[in-house]
Amino acid sequence: MNVRNYTIIIEFILVGFSEFKDLQLLLFIMFLLMYIITVLGNTSIILAYTLTTILNTPMYLFLTHFSFLEICYVTSTLPKLLSNLAGDKTISFYNCALQMYCFFLLVGTECCMLAAMAYDRYNAICHPLLYSTIMNNTVCIQLIGGSWLIAAVNSLIHTALTFSLPFCNDRTINHFFCDFPSVLKLACTDIWITETVSFITGGSIIVGSLMLTIISYTLIILTILKTYSRSNKAFSTCTSHFMVITIFYGSGMFMYLGPNTKYAKYQERLVSLMYTIIAPLLNPFIYSLRNNEVKLAIRHSLSLIISVHKY
Known part of the structure; x- marks a missing residue:
């Protein structure tokens, strides 16, 4: 083992976007607005599910939990980025470890949740008569709880x-x-x-979840093509979910499996923005703008909140 001189690290320095010295204020305002919109957008979906009965189905239970994950996910990185842009570029050793644990916990849970959401759509479209039996409350809770447990163990190993x-x-x-x-x-x-063990554990979750998602959607598409026309709304039901999967896995794979170019030190940070900040920002819009039920539930929940405040 080739060990160089090392020291006890008390804190680390995060580079952030220090190259853009003249844009620090502009970047701070931009990322702050993104954070606020992300939290408000995902919170609106949670409130729509909680305050109305329109979305009382397993699909929207998963979507609501996914929105909660997105809020936690963006909170694990963006506030520290804002602090970095404001001038505080240090992070303590233990806070760094905590941030990495939370980040991997939420990433792993999201991977598993996307697979669970794909499995839910598979049962809804491929086994509609048995859907309510297969996707009962107990199964939904087990899928959500299992996602958190698997991700927690994986994150602990990494950290x-x-x-x-x-x-x-x-x-x-x-x-x-x-x-x-x-x-x-x-x-x-x-x-x-460290790299090998982390690659095996983390890769198993990512690849396993992605394979289950791909298999589910392959079976969904085959079922739709057999029983419906191409214009049937069953395609539209899965489009939003598929867009989220593409953004999440696409940017992540480009980040960790992409070519190592001379711009890698910039590429690493810029691509990370896609799945740590941009994806959570877009998700509520992707789901709500393409879904009349979600839009109706959000309007109902907002009307209810406004009426309560009036009295």
Whole structure:
């Protein structure tokens, strides 16, 4: 094992977007607005499900939980980015570990939830007569709880392996949050075991969830083509979910599996924006703008809130 001189790290320095010194205020305002819109947009879906009975189905239960995940997901990174743009570029060792744990916990849960949502759509379209029996409340709760449990174990492995490594004097993380690859680059020892174990555990969740999602949608498309015309609204039912999957997995794969170019240090941060900030921002609009039931439920919930405040 080739171990270089290392020191006890108390805090790290996050590079953020320090290259754009003249744009710090503009970036702060832009990301703050994105955060507010993301929280409000996803909260509106949660309130629409909670305050009305229009969305009282397993599909919207999953969507509501997914919206809650998106709020937590963007909160795990964006507030620290805002703090970074305001001038505080340091993050303590333990806060960095906590941020990485929360990030991987939420990413893993989202992967599993997307697979669960695809499984729900598969049963709704391929087995409509048995749908209410298959997707009962117990099964839905088990799928949601299982998603959290699997992700929690995976995140614990990633975080424990990473922060048990010795770190060198260089404590500058070339990112706007404590991402796994960026922190590993600061280690002063061979990281092969950490990378291998993390690749196996994390890869199993990502690939497994993606394969289940692909299989579900393949069966859905085949069923639709057999029983309906191409213009049938069954295609539209799954379009929103498919768009979210494409954004989430597409940007993530480009980030971790994309080519290592001379622009990699910038590419890593810019692509990360897509799945850490842009995706949670777009998701409520993707689901609500294409879904009349969601739009109607949101209007009803807002009317109810306004009427309560009046009295």
